[in-house]
Amino acid sequence: xxxxxxxxxxxxxxxxxxxxxxxxxxxxxxxxxxxxxxxxxxxxxxxxxxxxxxxxxxxxxxxxxxxxxxxxxxxxxxxxxxxxxxxxxxxxxxxxxxxxxxxxxxxxxxxxxxxxxxxxxxxxxxxxxxxxxxxxxxxxxxxxxxxxxxxxxxxxxxxxxxxxxxxxxxxxxxxxxxxxxxxxxxxxxxxxxxxxxxxxxxxxxxxxxxxxxxxxxxxxxxxxxxxxxxxxxxxxxxxxxxxxxxxxxxxxxxxxxxxxxxxxxxxxxxxxxxxxxxxxxxxxxxxxxxxxxxx
Amino acid sequence: xxxxxxxxxxxxxxxxxxxxxxxxxxxxxxxxxxxxxxxxxxxxxxxxxxxxxxxxxxxxxxxxxxxxxxxxxxxxxxxxxxxxxxxxxxxxxxxxxxxxxxxxxxxxxxxxxxxxxxxxxxxxxxxxxxxxxxxxxxxxxxxxxxxxxxxxxxxxxxxxxxxxxxxxxxxxxxxxxxxxxxxxxxxxxxxxxxxxxxxxxxxxxxxxxxxxxxxxxxxxxxxxxxxxxxxxxxxxxxxxxxxxxxxxxxxxxxxxxxxxxxxxxxxxxxxxxxxxxxxxxxxxxxxxxxxxxxxxx
Numbered sequence: 001x002x003x004x005x006x007x008x009x010x011x012x013x014x015x016x017x018x019x020x021x022x023x024x025x026x027x028x029x030x031x032x033x034x035x036x037x038x039x040x041x042x043x044x045x046x047x048x049x050x051x052x053x054x055x056x057x058x059x060x061x062x063x064x065x066x067x068x069x070x071x072x073x074x075x076x077x078x079x080x081x082x083x084x085x086x087x088x089x090x091x092x093x094x095x096x097x098x099x100x101x102x103x104x105x106x107x108x109x110x111x112x113x114x115x116x117x118x119x120x121x122x123x124x125x126x127x128x129x130x131x132x133x134x135x136x137x138x139x140x141x142x143x144x145x146x147x148x149x150x151x152x153x154x155x156x157x158x159x160x161x162x163x164x165x166x167x168x169x170x171x172x173x174x175x176x177x178x179x180x181x182x183x184x185x186x187x188x189x190x191x192x193x194x195x196x197x198x199x200x201x202x203x204x205x206x207x208x209x210x211x212x213x214x215x216x217x218x219x220x221x222x223x224x225x226x227x228x229x230x231x232x233x234x235x236x237x238x239x240x241x242x243x244x245x246x247x248x249x250x251x252x253x254x255x256x257x258x259x260x261x262x263x264x265x266x267x268x269x270x271x272x273x274x275x276x277x278x279x280x281x282x283x284x285x286x287x288x289x290x291x292x293x294x295x
Numbered sequence: 296x297x298x299x300x301x302x303x304x305x306x307x308x309x310x311x312x313x314x315x316x317x318x319x320x321x322x323x324x325x326x327x328x329x330x331x332x333x334x335x336x337x338x339x340x341x342x343x344x345x346x347x348x349x350x351x352x353x354x355x356x357x358x359x360x361x362x363x364x365x366x367x368x369x370x371x372x373x374x375x376x377x378x379x380x381x382x383x384x385x386x387x388x389x390x391x392x393x394x395x396x397x398x399x400x401x402x403x404x405x406x407x408x409x410x411x412x413x414x415x416x417x418x419x420x421x422x423x424x425x426x427x428x429x430x431x432x433x434x435x436x437x438x439x440x441x442x443x444x445x446x447x448x449x450x451x452x453x454x455x456x457x458x459x460x461x462x463x464x465x466x467x468x469x470x471x472x473x474x475x476x477x478x479x480x481x482x483x484x485x486x487x488x489x490x491x492x493x494x495x496x497x498x499x500x501x502x503x504x505x506x507x508x509x510x511x512x513x514x515x516x517x518x519x520x521x522x523x524x525x526x527x528x529x530x531x532x533x534x535x536x537x538x539x540x541x542x543x544x545x546x547x548x549x550x551x552x553x554x555x556x557x558x559x560x561x562x563x564x565x566x567x568x569x570x571x572x573x574x575x576x577x578x579x580x581x582x583x584x585x586x587x588x589x590x591x592x
Contacts, residue, residue: 116540
């Protein structure tokens, strides 16, 4: 990849990177260290740099609203990721067999991803409206007692957000997995056909493992969606009813700006960051190692 | 399931066996309908009168097309204290999106170039830090960024919003360009060097003209992402530079009295027009961007 180059041009490349390095170091490194630092202080409205040990973390994890937020995120991950993966994979596998109108279908499946999460949340809020939404359609189709009030029901509201998110992300997962399926060796399909292996078995035990990289990419994308989930909650339920659909990202913003508990919010942000690193770093490591092996 | 000692069946696509072709089409079309229902409902609701919304159903077509709530959403709906409709946010979103995308692509392309062809010390360290930074949740960086931008006096200003967008877009765009430049034959670079092309000359005269497809892919993705952004605009735009998404959410959540669903859906559609237009006119580029791992992967 690299060639030896006259040092003047190389110097210019280095000079180009100086401002970039300055921004990256001050924002991504400096910013994170600052945020983590604040989480170990008593900062409330204004930063206060007196060391407070793990006080904010102890307060955080005994905070009922944070516990609800974390629980919602876990529930979200456990349902959203497998369901979206299943839908995305099924669509990709069916399209991969070669169907008419493939481009049109792909375009339709992916368009929700081009919409903002605010729009997604507002549309689904309207679709699931207990009075005029889908429940009303069912009632007027002579199911007179039909009711669907999940969105205003504290126990069920989180599921309505999960439904909206699945709608938003399935097409993306389909595109990522289809790209993987297109790369599967033709001979593998032939071998499966000759051996007469049942389709579900072939997909589960042969095809899926051979597109492991695409599945990993899709999983990381979905995990990041889960961790960052904020806009869709704000638009759909505002975290309600009560705090029933609160999520960590919203907890952080609310405590930072409205409740002005910067220390507590920073402790929550640091926790979220650790979660993201646990997800992202192994993937980056794997990708680099694979590239290294290919060279 | 076929057993090993059964007579060999007529040779067919084993993977296709359990699902007949018809069933595949039925499932694919059903999925397409589910994907389209929200868009359909948005459109029909936006054209109905409130009377029709109450008496008809969610899915029924509007009888008499009425446009006044489109006008209201655009021109006079209340976004908090001000009642000037979404048009203010529309202008703001343009003012934010265009410079942010142009600057992010310029910065990402130049950074990708400096990282690709030149053996710069610590370049790989820098790139790794950027890649990991690209995964950070915004929430972690928001407080430090609020402090930094207010210290240098760009908090709650257009410049501030744009600067934050560019910083957040930099890792992805750099990654895209670095990968793209890695696919360019090294001999081209060597030949240009032999012919005496300098550092910037090679970039502007040779590399950039070859990068038009990548610029399109990155541009389309970033226009969509930045137009759709909520949190950066919410935190850094203040009241004066709130983008369309923020104003839309305010319109829907700050109504007192009876909710006007038709105004809400007209406003929602208006906010999606630009990304949908970009998507449907350039879908393949968008797909390419996504499929080539553009989404921070």
